[in-house]
Amino acid sequence: MASSLCPWVALVVLVVLVQGGLGIAFTKVISVENGGPWGDWGDAEFCPEDTYATGFQLKVGPGWGDGGTGGGQHGGDGSLIWGSWTYPLSCGRSQRLVSFRLRVEAPRGLWDDTAANNLDITCSDGTVLEGQGGPAGVWGNWSASCPFGWGICGLQTRVEPPQRGGDDTGLNDVKFFCCT
Structure with missing residues (x-):
């Protein structure tokens, strides 16, 4: 069984891969209803063919709002330059990620908004990988x-995007794609 890393765009999730057998023949989108309202959807990113996500890692901002993944200072390329990567979490051998939930802080008006602050993901064997993001907001x-089998x-x-001195939230929402 080969494994490699799939570094994805928003520097919020880093996924480890496991070999599959059927390729990316069909896809299904899974999403949640409580994502934050700010920002634009980026391009979809996929793991190499015949591979699936088996784990994830979050980059958490230092003390923005209540320390969530949302707040932080952006670099010139739109990436979050502040924060630290949490410890990578992985499913057991031959398991895949299959569902998720987000912890999101609702808009706070004049107060600092942080949007998406944490992520939990379920493995195909039912194990829940609990993200180590911030405590602000509520779980959706x-x-x-x-x-089954995807x-x-x-x-x-x-x-x-960067607010140029305004209230930056960073990550607001995520959708995942399931493949056969």
Whole structure:
């Protein structure tokens, strides 16, 4: 079984891969309803063919709002330059990521907004990988699960661009793609 890394765009999730057998023949989108309202959806990113996500890692901003993944200072390329990567979390051998939920802080008006602050993901054996993001906000409902035998193979993130001295939230929402 080969494994490699799939570094994805918003520097919020880093996914480890496991070999599959059927390729990316069909895809299904799974999402949640509580994502933050700011920013634009980026391009969808997929793992290499015949591979699936088996783990993830978050980059958490230092003390913005309540320390979530959302707040932070952007670099010139729109990336978050502040914060630290949390410890990578992985499913057991031969397991795949199949569903998720987000912890999101609702808009706060004049106060500092942080948007998406944490992420939990379920493995195909039912194990829940609990993200080590910030405590601000509330957990939303779990997404639908990938169909049996499928696994998460890609993602698309909604990220607020730099506000040039305004209130930066960073990550607001995420969608995952399930593949056969």
